[in-house]
Amino acid sequence: DGGITQSPKYLFRKEGQNVTLSCEQNLNHDAMYWYRQDPGQGLRLIYYSQIVNDFQKGDIAEGYSVSREKKESFPLTVTSAQKNPTAFYLCASYDGATNEKLFFGSGTQLSVL
Amino acid sequence: RKEVEQDPGPFNVPEGATVAFNCTYSNSASQSFFWYRQDCRKEPKLLMSVYSSGNEDGRFTAQLNRASQYISLLIRDSKLSDSATYLCAVIPPGSARQLTFGSGTQLTVLP
Numbered sequence A: 001d002g003g004i005t006q007s008p009k010y011l012f013r014k015e016g017q018n019v020t021l022s023c024e025q026n027l028n029h030d031a032m033y034w035y036r037q038d039p040g041q042g043l044r045l046i047y048y049s050q051i052v053n054d055f056q057k058g059d060i061a062e063g064y065s066v067s068r069e070k071k072e073s074f075p076l077t078v079t080s081a082q083k084n085p086t087a088f089y090l091c092a093s094y095d096g097a098t099n100e101k102l103f104f105g106s107g108t109q110l111s112v113l
Numbered sequence B: 001r002k003e004v005e006q007d008p009g010p011f012n013v014p015e016g017a018t019v020a021f022n023c024t025y026s027n028s029a030s031q032s033f034f035w036y037r038q039d040c041r042k043e044p045k046l047l048m049s050v051y052s053s054g055n056e057d058g059r060f061t062a063q064l065n066r067a068s069q070y071i072s073l074l075i076r077d078s079k080l081s082d083s084a085t086y087l088c089a090v091i092p093p094g095s096a097r098q099l100t101f102g103s104g105t106q107l108t109v110l111p
Helices: none
Strands: A004-007 A010-013 A019-025 A031-037 A043-051 A054-057 A064-066 A076-078 A087-094 A102-104 A108-112 B004-006 B011-014 B019-025 B032-038 B045-050 B055-057 B060-065 B070-075 B084-091 B105-110
Touching: A004 A087, A010 A019, A019 A031, A019 A087, A019 A108, A043 A064, B004 B084, B011 B019, B019 B084, B019 B105, B032 B060, B032 B070, B045 B055, B045 B060, B045 B070, B070 B084
Parallel strands: A010 A108, B011 B105
Antiparallel strands: A004 A019, A019 A076, A031 A043, A031 A087, A043 A054, A064 A076, A087 A102, A087 A108, B004 B019, B019 B070, B032 B045, B032 B084, B055 B060, B060 B070, B084 B105
16 A cells, blocks of 8 residues: 555654654655644644755754655654754655645654653 | 634534634635644544535535635534544645644544
8 A cells, every 4th residue: 555654653862863754655746745743733844845856944944854865755854953852743745646635654753862 | 923823722522512613824825725633643634625615524514714814614413533633734825735734723522
């Protein structure tokens, strides 16, 4: 079955450490997104990519970095510059060709030790 | 002003009740509107798109009011399983199709 896979489901970060969240999709979607969700809040856009080897900052990109070397993969690195990284991170992809539906991964909960 | 605003609730309603949520958006040129359902610590799932003429899916009805720049979601005959957070989402113009989400409205249906 096609879908988006995020890993790990839970991730713990030490102070000053960079961590990378994985997002893989086999839906052949061009566009991919990373959102951050804090408790009781909606989703805020971190980065998005509309095509391989290209990505754009969202509303809260500071302290994060991404790459898009392959169509299927859009990893997110939470750097040590992100001082408040504890949140639920959601990856999504979009099929603009057939419908407007955004497909979400199951999310990664990142916590600081 | 936030681009998309929702009443956070929580809404606690008895089983069988009818409940309505509103969501306002700031950019009058926005074209696409959605309601998502999110269970605790899960990914949002698309509940329904919102069309200009309004649309219904079983017990759920979505409406768009362009003049007042809000969308609404009506849930009839609430079930316990409807307990979740409901997020509205808007695609503002020129935004490369990325969704802007409201902060969500929490609904608890009580037995």
